[in-house]
Amino acid sequence: MHIDPLEKKWLYITFGMVGLFLGAIFISALISGIHPPSNVETIDSARLHLSEEFAEDNLGVKIQSDGSIRVTMVAGRYGFFPRHITLPADTTITFRWASIDVLHGVHMPMTNMSTMVVPGYVAEVTTEFPKPGDYPMLCNEYCGTGHDFMWSKVTVVDKQTWERQHPSSKGDES
Numbered sequence: 001m002h003i004d005p006l007e008k009k010w011l012y013i014t015f016g017m018v019g020l021f022l023g024a025i026f027i028s029a030l031i032s033g034i035h036p037p038s039n040v041e042t043i044d045s046a047r048l049h050l051s052e053e054f055a056e057d058n059l060g061v062k063i064q065s066d067g068s069i070r071v072t073m074v075a076g077r078y079g080f081f082p083r084h085i086t087l088p089a090d091t092t093i094t095f096r097w098a099s100i101d102v103l104h105g106v107h108m109p110m111t112n113m114s115t116m117v118v119p120g121y122v123a124e125v126t127t128e129f130p131k132p133g134d135y136p137m138l139c140n141e142y143c144g145t146g147h148d149f150m151w152s153k154v155t156v157v158d159k160q161t162w163e164r165q166h167p168s169s170k171g172d173e174s
């Protein structure tokens with residue numbers, strides 16, 4: 001079979017590029033530990049208000065017994081609820097979201113936070129915020145006419161301030 005030399009050259013370049021990109025993915029996954037968030041856990045989006053964890057009264061920031069933090073939020077047109085949460089810097093935080101309607105995405109600029117919130121599934125991300133400040137939590141999946149306005153606010157305070165505000169977060173409940 002005859003292959004034109006020019007075509008051959010482009011074939012090599014194409015395979016080279018594919019190899020390069022695959023290499024970048026493997027290196028970032030194996031050496032830098034960069035993985036997509038993966039959590040397969042299903043939930044009935046139409047009955048969120050009846051579920052224990054995602055009922056309205058149970059949403060928000062909860063301090064776990066080991067000092068880590070769990071945040072439960074609901075994503076819905078158009079916002080992440082609760083609309084404003086405050087968290088400590090330099091602390092392991094596990095976020096859990098469920099959608100009440102359609103596909104949404106969570107993105108927090110200047111952090112490593114980015115995930116999809118698929119109806120019927122619980123999205124979970126564990127992270128830390130090294131820098132105190134105000135961060136917007138934006139929706140990055142088109143979800144309707146109000147998509148551009150779908151955002152909530154996350155305030156990150158330094159750990160000392162947080163411990164002063166939440167004396168129980170150090171582990172003694174008295």
Ligand code: CUA
Binds near residue numbers: 076105139141147
């Ligand atoms: Cu929610 Cu876009």
